[in-house]
Amino acid sequence: DVKVTQSSRYxxxxxxxxxxxxxxxxxxxxxxxxxxQDPGLGLRLIYFSxxxxxxxxxxxxxxxxxxxxxxxxxxxxxxxASTNQTSMYLCASxxxxxxxxxxxxxRLTVV
Amino acid sequence: GQNIDQPTEMTATEGxxxxxxxxxxxxxxxGLFWYQQHAGEAPTFxxxxxxxxxxxKGRFSSFLSRSxxxxxxxxxxxxxxxxxxxxxxxRGDSNYQLIWGAGTKLxxxx
Numbered sequence: 662d663v664k665v666t667q668s669s670r671y672x673x674x675x676x677x678x679x680x681x682x683x684x685x686x687x688x689x690x691x692x693x694x695x696x697x698q699d700p701g702l703g704l705r706l707i708y709f710s711x712x713x714x715x716x717x718x719x720x721x722x723x724x725x726x727x728x729x730x731x732x733x734x735x736x737x738x739x740x741x742a743s744t745n746q747t748s749m750y751l752c753a754s755x756x757x758x759x760x761x762x763x764x765x766x767x768r769l770t771v772v
Numbered sequence: 773g774q775n776i777d778q779p780t781e782m783t784a785t786e787g788x789x790x791x792x793x794x795x796x797x798x799x800x801x802x803g804l805f806w807y808q809q810h811a812g813e814a815p816t817f818x819x820x821x822x823x824x825x826x827x828x829k830g831r832f833s834s835f836l837s838r839s840x841x842x843x844x845x846x847x848x849x850x851x852x853x854x855x856x857x858x859x860x861x862x863r864g865d866s867n868y869q870l871i872w873g874a875g876t877k878l879x880x881x882x
Contacts (some may be wrong), residue, residue, distance in 0.1 A: 665814075692868065703776065703872030704815075704859070711868065719869065751814065760805065761870075763814035 664688075667752050667764035674771050680739040682767050684752030691757055693735035695719075695727060698749040698766070710735055742771045774798050776873035778860050783879045784850055792845045792876045794860035802867075806834055806845045807859040809875065815859055818845070847878075855880045 668683040686693065692711050696704040696719075706719030708727040716727050724746060728736045735754075739746055747770050753761040776796045784790040796804065803822040807815035821827055821836035821843060833846040847854055857875040864871060 694868075701780075701874055703874045704861075704870075705872075706869055709868050717868065757867075760817040760820060761807075761815075762817070765814045766812075 665752055665754055665762050665764040667750075667767050669767050670765060672767060672769045674739075674742050674769065676743060676771055678739075678742045678771075680742050680769065680771075682737040682739075682750055682752075682769070684735045684737070684754075684764055685733050686735075686754040686762070687733065688754060688756070688762065689732065690754040690762075691732075692755050693729065694753045694755075694761070695725075695735065695737045696751045696753065697721070698751055704751065707737065739769075742769075744771050747771045774862075774864060774871045776860055776862055776871050778858075778873040778876045780874070781877045781879065783881060784847075786850055786852060786880055786882050788850050789846065789848050790850060790878065792847075792858050792860075792878065794843045794845070794873055796841050796843070796860070796862040796871065796873075798841075798862050798864035798871055800865035801838060802863040802865070804834075804836055804843045804863070805859075805861040805870065806843075807861065809857045809859060811856070818858075850880050852880050852882070854878060 694709045695707045710729040726738045750767045752764040778794045806818040809815040819834040860873040861870040
């Protein structure tokens with residue numbers, strides 16, 4: 662069964678901390694994505710990567726950065742966490758133009 | 773601009789049929805996805821329509837009308853486990869970006 666694994670289900674961090682969210686896929690997919698999901702809003706794309714070491718900004722990249730050093734791993738970094746970054750973070754991967762496979766999500770609370 | 777509209781919440785009875793509508797506006801159009809998301813879990817893929825018409829997969833069917841910018845997800849013989857949010861997402865011109873609706877929370881009552 663194909664899988665996207667996010668390292669943490671729940672995280673609580675303090676304002677100003679640097680936060681790393683990790684995502685690993687075992688499907689050899691080229692494309693990987695980071696979304697955040699907030700009540701009443703659709704999924705919003707933060708960053709995506711279409712190949713190793715390649716990254717592109719999505720709709721809401723401010724306050725975030727990403728790293729893709731290996732094909733299977735896509736990391737989301739919050740440089741200095743703020744309370745408005747409290748959210749559910751979803752990682753996804755896909756074969757080119759295929760359907761998306763999502764991880765179980767990381768619920769991040771910034772206090 | 774680009775946007776997707778779907779109802780916020782719907783309620784239906786176990787064993788019945790429910791139709792969840794989705795309207796979209798995109799720059800170009802290259803297909804529409806439906807995903808199911810149970811509370812606290814990952815969205816899972818249900819269907820993908822790129823041509824007009826109805827596609828059936830067991831109890832679930834999805835319909836697309838490109839001229840009307842409209843899709844619906846039809847769930848038959850509802851079961852309690854169908855209680856979930858249903859997300860509609862359209863692919864416009866971009867190969868990498870989908871436009872997502874906020875989701876429809878479906879509540880099934882016995």
